[in-house]
Amino acid sequence: MGRSRRITGPLLDVLEALVAAFRQDEEPHGWTIMKAVGRSGPTVYGVLERLEEWGWITGTWEELPADESRPRRRFYRLTPSGRVEAVALPAERRPTRGGTALGEPLPGGGW
Template sequence: MPDGPVRVTGPLLAVLNALLVANDHELHGWAIMKTTGKSGPTIYKILERLAEARWVTSRWEEDAAPGKPRRRYYQLTGHGVASARQLVAQRQTKAATTTRTRLAFGRGQA
């Protein structure tokens, strides 16, 4: 895979934002699902793509609560943090430009 995820989607950006907001803390998959409002299959596919791109690392919980499955924790790598910030900033700039253009041509609401 190239330097990052090939497809940039809304759910991917939501996952990256959740991991960026975690600010060097690990998040388990359920916490990412809860934060983003996206389904498990969507989240785990995105995390798999981010792991392949080496934007995230993961580890399994060592001591799970009795009767509960172990959790897998995810965290952005140093490269992942820098790349995610850049990608999110680019997309926000692009979205703002599109909105301004639509408003300038009378297509949209202020």
């Protein structure tokens, strides 16, 4: 955590999607976050990795039955400190987006 925290548009998008999911008592996986924010996999997973390094989210792998052959999904949840940051940062950086930073559904769908 010694290096500075770079705040980018994709990071704010992912935070808003995580807050929206939290408010609906959901734990999204990477693909659903990608769809909600309209960003590519490498972008979203890079942001998720950063947020996990910062301690703002935790990720857990799903358990699959032995007879299921699809890849496991990783589900993400905001930590208590991450919830505070995930609401405050977009509200500070994107005050004109109104309710999105407060956890309302994202424009065009999502949670």
